[in-house]
Amino acid sequence: MGRRPLQLLLLLTHLGTFCYSDPTSLYLRITCDNTLTLFVDGIDQAPNLYNKREWDHEDVVEISPTFRVIAVRCENGNQDTEMGLLASLEDDNEEIILTSDTENWRCIEGRPENWMAVDFDDGGWEKAIPSRISGTHGMMISEDAVWITAAADPRKRFNCRYVRPIREPTLGKLLLLSYCYRGVSLYCTFPILLHNN
Numbered sequence: 001m002g003r004r005p006l007q008l009l010l011l012l013t014h015l016g017t018f019c020y021s022d023p024t025s026l027y028l029r030i031t032c033d034n035t036l037t038l039f040v041d042g043i044d045q046a047p048n049l050y051n052k053r054e055w056d057h058e059d060v061v062e063i064s065p066t067f068r069v070i071a072v073r074c075e076n077g078n079q080d081t082e083m084g085l086l087a088s089l090e091d092d093n094e095e096i097i098l099t100s101d102t103e104n105w106r107c108i109e110g111r112p113e114n115w116m117a118v119d120f121d122d123g124g125w126e127k128a129i130p131s132r133i134s135g136t137h138g139m140m141i142s143e144d145a146v147w148i149t150a151a152a153d154p155r156k157r158f159n160c161r162y163v164r165p166i167r168e169p170t171l172g173k174l175l176l177l178s179y180c181y182r183g184v185s186l187y188c189t190f191p192i193l194l195h196n197n
Helices: none
Strands: 007-013 025-031 035-040 057-062 069-075 084-091 096-099 105-109 157-163 170-181 182-192
Touching: 025 035, 025 069, 035 057, 069 084
Parallel strands: none
Antiparallel strands: 007 170, 025 057, 025 084, 035 069, 069 157, 084 096, 105 157, 170 182
């Protein structure tokens, strides 16, 4: 008999659950006491803010699952009262991914130039501190969220930023390489790393 040709088959396949699957949409629920300005990855979200001057009514903004930076400015107008930022981020399954807290958000009083940009260096900003405001006041923001403000406890305005950590690559699909020679099938599997933004 003649020699059978070597057959190569490359097949991408799911074998079990090996990878983190990003949601298709994220929803940011957010408010400021008293006036909200919001940037996501440097893009002004003003057209999507319908309650930006109503501190007890949150805005809901759909953002990309691959977002890098949420930048917020809270202003108090002419009032000399307590200020604060309250926010939570959820996926399309209503799972809470992020809340305003004193660990992951950095805040500062004043108007630093280009503060909303993705590549802005906020390393000199201090971590947020709890505001004296409390409660969700009937809003749909997660109860785990904390009203936060800048360390100086300003009464006029402050800016806050959340910078998303870059995730390490995770084990993704397996590349299944099979070949058949003279009626004998051999299989090899190779992991493929998924680089998450």
